[in-house]
Amino acid sequence: MIKYTLRRLIQAIPTFFGITILSYGLMLAAPGGPVRALTFDPKVTPQERERLAARLGVNDSLPIQYLRWLLGDDWMRWDSDGDGIADRSFLLSLDADGDGEPEPPGTRRGILRGDFGRSFYQKRPVIDIIVERIPATLELGFASLLVALAVGVPIGIVAAVKRGSVFDNFTRVMAVVFNAVPVFWLGIVLILIFGSTLRLLPMGSRCSALAIGGCPPVFERLEYLLLPTLVLATGGIAGYSRYMRASMLDVINQDYIRTAKSKGLSARQVWFRHGARNALIPLATFLGPAITGLLGGAAITETVFSWPGLGRLAVGAVVQQDYPVVMAVVIMTAVATILGFILSDILYALIDPRIRFS
């Protein structure tokens, strides 16, 4: 199994590099940036701006710029004797701006070592901003995954047991309908009904604005979690119920179900002890896509509900042209997705002994 996991991880490396190239390309195409910001500063002369650009490496060749972004520049231009002046260099010129004096040593560590740069907008390390937002996204993500499984799986089982019944047809229609509903509109309509009209639930946010020192534990503010969780879970409920139904119908044609029936077990026991447990196995492959769906779909849900997570951070950063933040969210989400797919494959093989790691 360790060998299999390792191989899958190695296979993921090209994809990871693809994502870094994609992100970097997007960042290059993006307008703005630290040098552009300085053009509007009247105190900076054109010569100074040119020198700063040279120091920041804007004039270097694209592969060098990409490499510096990926791996940092602290090994490209470094200070061997600790006097604060760079005296050794690799790939980069010691005197980038051509003023006859060596530049200060490189300080960037590169995204591979967790240095995503500084936010243009918040003026602090991107990684700090992201770490702050992760708990909110995970909270919403896990809550909705839980709801999606807890509602979707039983619906699928019952629909398969009562195949062709009113319940089966109704849930099938509802699954298609909910797939056609825009997530943001569903959120708005729920806020309209439960927040604005009935005044039963808050209109958004993770906890009361009056909460001092951050939000209290989840169970003290479930009313805030309820609507965004439902909205984010609808896609999952529709998907899991259809998938579970198909999987159940697959299982009931197996020999061991016939054996269980012929042993004289009650229908309930056959369906739930023998059927449902085995029908759950293929659902493990859904975990990978589920992570992508939760993070991607969360961008909209979080925005509609003012939920302070990664998705809302990314949408805000896109609007503010804060590209270091955007790229960090993209890369982290993509890594989470890749790992999610690998995890679901491993889980699948672990749960189902018929599948071998090969």
Place this chain on the structure above:
Amino acid sequence: MTAQSQPGRIVNLTGDEERRVGESLTILALRRLRRDRLTMLALGVLALLTLLAVSAPIIENALGVSYSRTNVTQAFLPVGSPGHLLGTDDLGRDHLARLLYAGQVSLGIAFSAGLLSIVIGVSLGIVTGYYGGVIDDFVIWVVTTINSVPSLFLLLIVSAVILQNKELAAIVGSGGGALVIILGLLGWTGTTRLVRGETLSIREREFIISARAIGASPWRIMFSHILPNLVSVVVITLAIDIGTLILVEAALSFLQLGVKPPTPTWGNMLTNSQDFFTKGVHLVIAPGLLIVITVLCLYVIGDGIRDAFDPTAVD
């Protein structure tokens, strides 16, 4: 359109029992579709919506309203107000006219982007599936890379980058045209995967081998022997993709990263809808409802065509 395309002729097989033989799957599928009431209903509703959207200027003239003329004294008129069937919005513009024009934009973008992505997806899928090797590895690498970023995230960023970059915006334009290009250029990965898989299996079939044996060029094999066998897959994918594209366009425009006001789309009509909760609930409900109906129709049509083309289905 399968290998045995022959006009349906009636032969006497077993006594009184008459059966159609040699009928192509396409003719069979079209016959099944005509009997499928739900799919026909969905087609009808979609056609009606499209017709209404296309004739928006005519309807506007007939009712004596305007989708763009603002009139602050008539803001937030309720549904059924005299002169404004579906009321007016926050700037006093006629809501019905805006919904129709928005339909034009939303449907136009989704259909064009759907066509663009299907053309890219099918061509790439056939070529990679047929040639395999390095081309295949490269395309699959690109597909996996694009797919590992949640698609909405990617679209958000790409459209923001392009619309904010003046040089790029000069190439692709802004507003609807740019969105068509962005959605089309990023939406082909699913189709490519699907078509590649189908091509892989078709290229091993006898009629391809015989085509190769009589010296048909690879392009001829790909586009006049393999492509016709993909028609059903392509049509199903197109219907469902257009539905999804309407949802995506709506989401992007809602977040103000797609089509920008004053051009209306169903998505951007909902951008400020949280401010309308107390003043005009119709402004919140109507655009969303139209999105749901349109997308639902497209999904039902896609499903209907899938069932109609299912070769294992019993008639």
